[in-house]
Each structure stands twice: as C-alpha cells, then as structure tokens.
Amino acid sequence: MPQPCNVVVLLSGTGSNLQALIDATTAEGNPARVCAVISNRAEAYGLVRAREAGIATAVLDHRQYEGREAFDEALIGAIDQHQPSLVVLAGFMRILTPAFVRHYHGRLLNIHPSLLPLYKGLHTHQRVLEAGDAEHGCSVHFVTEELDGGPLVLQAVVRVDSGDTPATLAQRVHAREHQIYPLAVRWFAEGRLKLAGDGSVQLDAQALPASGHVIRH
Secondary structure, eight states: OOOOOOEEEESSSHHHHHHHHHHHHHHHTEEEEEEEEEEEOOOOOOHHHHHHHOOOEOOOGGGGGSHHHHHHHHHHHHTTTOOSSEEEEEEOOOOHHHHHHHHHTTSSEEESSSSSSSSSSSSSSHHHHTOOOSEEEEEEOOOSSSSSSSOEEEEEEEEOOEEEEEHHHHHHHHHHHHHHHHHHHHHHHOOOOEEOSOOEEEETTOOOTTEEEEEOO
C-alpha cells in the first residue's frame, strides 16, 4: 500500500468536485487524502463540505492583499503548512501568478469544462452551443503559466444534443468532471501520473498523446 498522498484543494464556490474527491479518497485502497481545503471566499459552500468531512479549512480573502503577488505568496504559506504532494484547483476563481505556478510545478492540477485546447476561459457551455459543436466535455491538466493551457492528463467527451441548453450541458459535463478528476488524482497518488521534464504527461512511464487519456460517452 503506498504512503498517503496529501492533497490540498483550492476552491471558490460550491465544491461539487471537492465532494467527488472526498467520496473517492475515503474509499478503501485510495492513497490520496484531502488534508486541507482553502478558499478565497468565506461563504463558499465547499468549506462546509470540508468541515462536515473533518477536513481542515482556511480562508484567505484576496481583497485583503495588495495585489496578486502578495495574495499568492500568502496562499503558498497556507498551503505548505500541510506539506501536500499535490494541489488541486476545484473551481478556484483566481488567475495564479507565475511564481505560484512554478512553486508547484508538476504537482498542480486543474479541471476545465471544455475539451481543451478549445474554449479556454469562461462560459464554455454557451460557447459550445453557439458554435454548433457536436461534442463537448471536460479536461484535467497540469497547470502551467498559460491560462487553461497546461499539458492534458484526461478528457471526458459528452455528446451535444439538439435540445441542449447551457444548463443541461453543464449538468452532464459536471457529472463527467466528478468521474475524471478523482481518477486523475488517484493516478498521481499512486505514483502512476507524472509531468516529465520535457513537458509531456506520463502515465505508467508512457507518454500520453497531446489530448491526454480520452474517455468517450
């Protein structure tokens, strides 16, 4: 059995992906362990989820800091108190500074609601519908200094139906997020997933394609 892999989760909102991670990591045999949840919003419901699961929480209000650099420096201090092997972004609505990203290079994951590199940024479900795309989905990637641009680990594809609205599409994409994010975290915790020195993502010592591991429908 591998040593437990301490994970710190950063969030700003309801924490549905956090809940999926908590449910997965409390299952027998999963070496990942959510040891702390940190939010920039005191009212984030994800903090309630964490407390109910007995997980340490902290709030760092970004409005109390002089700029992004000062906030990220304080955030690094709060995270590193827990000595995490992995930091997971779960709806953390902050653009991170290059210094923060470099500090956690190779141990910082994000999930994004699109099939990257398509539709970086916000309002992805609306943009997919406006473009008339036949498929949509979500992506887990290592975080680099490029927004939503890091090397891909895992993608899940969903079909876009003719009657879809942004809300119905978001619901199906969220369901897939809750499947693939815990899987990627478990791969990392088991030592199977790594960001190689050349920038490629390796799973079981084999380089993944640029699209990552893709799960369809």
